[in-house]
């Protein structure tokens with residue numbers, strides 16, 4: 001009987017030789033994504049509006065031995081997406097991995113939702129991932145390998161008051177993830193969504209400061225606590241890695257069990 005060869009775990013999770021572009025890289029989840037993908041060996045391209053935050057992060061990654069390129073862009077409108085795509089082309093960059101993490105929320109009750117704020121949230125959370133992926137997919141397709149990870153939310157699966165545009169954008173990103181998976185999958189490009197529960201970052205400072213919300217988390221999340229950005233590192237790396245070669249169109253919920261129980 002031939003000797004059994006056990007799977008080589010290093011290569012299963014290695015991103016050596018890959019370049020990953022992370023939007024929202026100056027924020028909590030995007031920054032954590034950049035760190036873990038860099039730790040797996042990827043070069044990382046850091047995108048957000050605030051250049052000094054990107055610079056600081058790129059410097060920290062550089063000190064840790066990673067290669068990081070800060071690239072500022074405002075993805076809230078199509079001309080910002082186009083400008084980023086132009087800057088990437090000028091720099092000769094064609095990422096293998098795209099993590100669409102830039103996002104915003106408008107915490108408005110139903111009657112206070114306005115068309116401009118609605119458009120702003122949908123523009124950043126849904127339209128930008130659509131057209132940035134459209135621009136970067138041809139190189140992935142030509143290479144026969146690519147990974148797109150859209151950062152969804154448990155609000156891609158459930159509704160919530162005071163978060164109408166956000167909930168609509170995240171439900172839509174779930175649908176877009178699946179439709180892109182259908183079209184890009186045959187070319188070796190896997191498209192999945194990571195759907196976090198409540199993770200402690202700047203986007204929800206107001207909730208972190210609300211004791212009633214903290215009590216709700218303690219009561220409703222089976223793990224009994226807020227998520228930290230580091231809780232997403234393993235799941236995010238998994239989705240980008242060779243280990244997830246047959247995962248396509250999947251919503252990976254990482255919420256401490258919150259949506260699994262009633």
Ligand SMILES: NC(=O)c1ccc[n+]([C@@H]2O[C@H](COP(=O)([O-])OP(=O)(O)OC[C@H]3O[C@@H](n4cnc5c(N)ncnc54)[C@H](OP(=O)(O)O)[C@@H]3O)[C@@H](O)[C@H]2O)c1
Nearest residue numbers: 024026027028029048049050075076102103153199201203
């Ligand atoms: N934290 C959670 O509990 C949670 C749960 C589920 C899903 N999510 C999703 O996770 C993603 C990241 O959120 P986070 O928690 O990391 O929030 P965050 O810390 O507030 O980060 C948001 C990021 O988006 C960037 N951004 C905002 N507007 C932008 C624009 N117009 N153009 C380009 N970049 C822009 C911000 O950078 P600049 O301001 O410098 O541009 C920042 O890097 C979002 O899609 C969010 O919906 C978060």
